[in-house]
Amino acid sequence: MDFALTDEQKMFKEQVIRFATKEIKPRCQEHDLKGEFDFESFRKLGEFGILGLHFPEHLGGSDADVMTCVVAGEALGEAGLDGGLTLAYGAHTFLCADTIFAHGTQAQQEKYIPDLASGEKIGCMGLTEPGAGSDVASISTRAEKRGDRYVLNGSKMFITNGPIADVAVVYAKTDRDQKHAGISAFIVEKGTPGFSAGKPLNKMGVRSSHTSELIFEDCEIPAENLLGQEGAGFLMAMRTVEWDRSTLMAPFVGGMTYVLRRCVRYALERHQFGRPIAEFQAIKHKLAEIKIFIEAARSLVYRIAWCKDQGRPLNHLEAAVAKLFIGDWSLGPANDAVTLHGGYGYCHEYEVERNFRDSRLAPIGGGTSEITKKIISKLI
Amino acid sequence: MNIVVCIKQVPDTETQIKIASDNKSIVTDDIKWVMNPYDEFGVEEALRLKEKFGGEVTVVGLGPKRVTESLRTALAMGADKAVLITDDALEGSDSLAVAKALAAAIKDLEYDLIFTGQRGVDDDMGVAGASLAELLGIPHVALAVKVEVAEDGKSVKVHRPVEGQTLVIESGLPVLITAQKGLNEPRYASLPGIMKAKKKPLDEKSLSDLGLDSAQFGQEGRKVKVLELTPPPERAAGKIVEGETPQEKAAELARLLHEEAKVI
Ligand SMILES: Cc1cc2nc3c(=O)[nH]c(=O)nc-3n(C[C@H](O)[C@H](O)[C@H](O)COP(=O)(O)OP(=O)(O)OC[C@H]3O[C@@H](n4cnc5c(N)ncnc54)[C@H](O)[C@@H]3O)c2cc1C
Numbered sequence: 001m002d003f004a005l006t007d008e009q010k011m012f013k014e015q016v017i018r019f020a021t022k023e024i025k026p027r028c029q030e031h032d033l034k035g036e037f038d039f040e041s042f043r044k045l046g047e048f049g050i051l052g053l054h055f056p057e058h059l060g061g062s063d064a065d066v067m068t069c070v071v072a073g074e075a076l077g078e079a080g081l082d083g084g085l086t087l088a089y090g091a092h093t094f095l096c097a098d099t100i101f102a103h104g105t106q107a108q109q110e111k112y113i114p115d116l117a118s119g120e121k122i123g124c125m126g127l128t129e130p131g132a133g134s135d136v137a138s139i140s141t142r143a144e145k146r147g148d149r150y151v152l153n154g155s156k157m158f159i160t161n162g163p164i165a166d167v168a169v170v171y172a173k174t175d176r177d178q179k180h181a182g183i184s185a186f187i188v189e190k191g192t193p194g195f196s197a198g199k200p201l202n203k204m205g206v207r208s209s210h211t212s213e214l215i216f217e218d219c220e221i222p223a224e225n226l227l228g229q230e231g232a233g234f235l236m237a238m239r240t241v242e243w244d245r246s247t248l249m250a251p252f253v254g255g256m257t258y259v260l261r262r263c264v265r266y267a268l269e270r271h272q273f274g275r276p277i278a279e280f281q282a283i284k285h286k287l288a289e290i291k292i293f294i295e296a297a298r299s300l301v302y303r304i305a306w307c308k309d310q311g312r313p314l315n316h317l318e319a320a321v322a323k324l325f326i327g328d329w330s331l332g333p334a335n336d337a338v339t340l341h342g343g344y345g346y347c348h349e350y351e352v353e354r355n356f357r358d359s360r361l362a363p364i365g366g367g368t369s370e371i372t373k374k375i376i377s378k379l380i
Numbered sequence: 381m382n383i384v385v386c387i388k389q390v391p392d393t394e395t396q397i398k399i400a401s402d403n404k405s406i407v408t409d410d411i412k413w414v415m416n417p418y419d420e421f422g423v424e425e426a427l428r429l430k431e432k433f434g435g436e437v438t439v440v441g442l443g444p445k446r447v448t449e450s451l452r453t454a455l456a457m458g459a460d461k462a463v464l465i466t467d468d469a470l471e472g473s474d475s476l477a478v479a480k481a482l483a484a485a486i487k488d489l490e491y492d493l494i495f496t497g498q499r500g501v502d503d504d505m506g507v508a509g510a511s512l513a514e515l516l517g518i519p520h521v522a523l524a525v526k527v528e529v530a531e532d533g534k535s536v537k538v539h540r541p542v543e544g545q546t547l548v549i550e551s552g553l554p555v556l557i558t559a560q561k562g563l564n565e566p567r568y569a570s571l572p573g574i575m576k577a578k579k580k581p582l583d584e585k586s587l588s589d590l591g592l593d594s595a596q597f598g599q600e601g602r603k604v605k606v607l608e609l610t611p612p613p614e615r616a617a618g619k620i621v622e623g624e625t626p627q628e629k630a631a632e633l634a635r636l637l638h639e640e641a642k643v644i
Contacts (some may be wrong), residue, residue, distance in 0.1 A: 007452075007578075008571075008574050008575060008578060011449075011452065011453065011456060011569065011574050012569075012571050012574050015456075015568045015569045015570075015574070018568060019568045048568060048570070049570050049571055049572075053571065057572070062570065062571040062572050062575075063572075063575075064571055068571065
């Protein structure tokens, strides 16, 4: 097994870091604090090719493998971008666009992917509902077939990019009597009568990403907007979740590298008791522990990417292990990074508090740690 | 329009530079090497001209094998071919020797324009470009912030800032232009660009391939010698002006500027 990046991946990583540091990073803090989505940065990510990296060239992509996507995501984190922007990118590219790419017809791909790859349009994915989170099979949004149309009724909750999305991939029950096997996926476009989004929720972290409710009231969509087969929705969601647990985690791993760099610099510069705090063993241990987390987390994330590139379509166990490790085990290091900065760590300027707030999502979004452990225990 | 761009590899400007124990050079162990930023402006300008007029962009680098990376970056940005002049005997050469080797590699290429950076951000000599033009027997226009090639592709107007004004210079082709900050915003290499660069030709040439005598290069061949490299003086700690009211603080500041800093 070869853990080295190719020369091309290394060069691309450098370019992504340079691009993100210069073009995007300077705008992050303001958007995080105001809780505003940064449309300009998002478009720049599209122009640079990040949003459509793994799609084929004829759909506006760059034909990248999963590993390269992970490297790009890690680079965005290493450049110090906030978790809100990288979550918006992840939900857009992997939860929405990739689902259309992986399960859509050629016509659906050609209609939606190029605009999503360029960032011209923004995508979201709606699975969670006000009454159904962990228990996915219990979703109650219905899609009823009437002639050549489906009529959607119900609502979704906590949907990243919800208020700003042009294209939504929405999971709904086509057969109410079935559990998993009754779920189907649909493409719903902004502006469709009966489809609306709630106001952005005011969140603890990932604040520059907009999260909201999606509401469907007799929302009629053409039958051709069904993705794949009726009843295949749950499997699609499971495949998506795997992206969620690899490529969406990559910016987070990169973000911890950024934080570690800040911590090392601060520990060397800050003097107490007549010497740099870096000389105190308690501080050294914190730095070491952040590093250990990064190395382990990166290996787990790379491993899923590697599995996917080997042509293994589903890697539930690897994905669940990575998700759980990153979700739960990042909280200690993210907290240590704040502590290491003392009072300054509690202030926005040093960014470690933002990382701390953003990190708190990892054990919740894309399946809680409790649920992830349940999956792991079932698979072993 | 065929364009040659010379590329030097320099320590990343973010790198913390440490002076080596000989007090004449720097410690190169942990350095991140990048394309000289001024050369990047040259690459970008060449690519824009190629997009407008067609033709080929050839990048020429000189130095150890690691310079290949910077050449590949230029290829990934869109240049067509690369030449790396690499030879152990080049280690320690001065700017004039570098220009000689570059001239030998470039003289047989077809070119209408040559770009170099106005200087390398490492040694700040600013000599290689002008020397190269001289050795090739072509005109040299320095410090370009704007380059306008005539529609017929036969001449070029170059803008250079001089003390708040702009000097516009016209030259026939071929000409060597040194690039200054402000010329353009270099592009980033895209993933497709990087993948394509893998297959683009990169030729390596030694001094003997270029018909040059290695005795004229390296430390021995230097016409100028580095005597000493000293670190910048330690900065004194800052001072916070104390006072109860803004007036008091201003008066104290004025006193300090007058009596201690002696600037007013
Ligand atoms: C910022 C943000 C962005 C999000 N983006 C999206 C998105 O784009 N699309 C989308 O569809 N969803 C999104 N989500 C939703 C997210 O996936 C859910 O919040 C998550 O799956 C948990 O569901 P829930 O909130 O309903 O919690 P619940 O399922 O109600 O869980 C509450 C608690 O009970 C525990 N629990 C539940 N069942 C069990 C069990 N069987 N055993 C043990 N413990 C259990 C949970 O672990 C948790 O601690 C987002 C959430 C957030 C916060």
